Amino acid sequence: DAKTTQPPSMDCAEGRAANLPCNHSTISGNEYVYWYRQIHSQGPQYIIHGLKNNETNEMASLIITEDRKSSTLILPHATLRDTAVYYCIVTRGSWGKLQFGAGTQVVVTP
């Protein structure tokens, strides 16, 4: 699976959009980009995933660049409950382990 690079931390004001970048320059054509988050020692939670098109669900939007070498997770209106570590993971589709890196610690402040 391709390696990912994320900033170690970022702050966001409550109510504003949080844009979380992820670099995955060695991604292969059949690899997907997944985002999970972990709220303080709870089990990780799936957020969204995509292959090449931008995706949106009730939690977030995922923007993938045309060359697929990077992506951005957007939390449109951050709340205090969005404070968590966010993991960007690149993996093939149906099977297999998730390889978690260090992630980005996001702190949403009032």
Next chain:
Amino acid sequence: DSGVTQTPKHLITATGQRVTLRCSPRSGDLSVYWYQQSLDQGLQFLIQYYNGEERAKGNILERFSAQQFPDLHSELNLSSLELGDSALYFCASSLDVAGEEKNIQYFGAGTRLSVL
């Protein structure tokens, strides 16, 4: 609530002892994954079972073993425990249907193991 149940929530034991962690996957999910999260190593994949068979192995120690039963629940056995085994152990489950593009894993709340 992810639908994945892990028991116990907390476990305190002594070095050299053996413990068993239990995981009940979401209804209908065939795959169970075990992960270890320690302060210095982050979240590490240990092992995966699919429909009762071992599917993939990560950096799982020989002192650790797992199995998945016919009802699809899984147990992780940790023996000859050392101080460094203190960690959060997460179980995750997924459907893993062949040809399905998604690999969404649903995680339990974890078992916190403290080895004293």
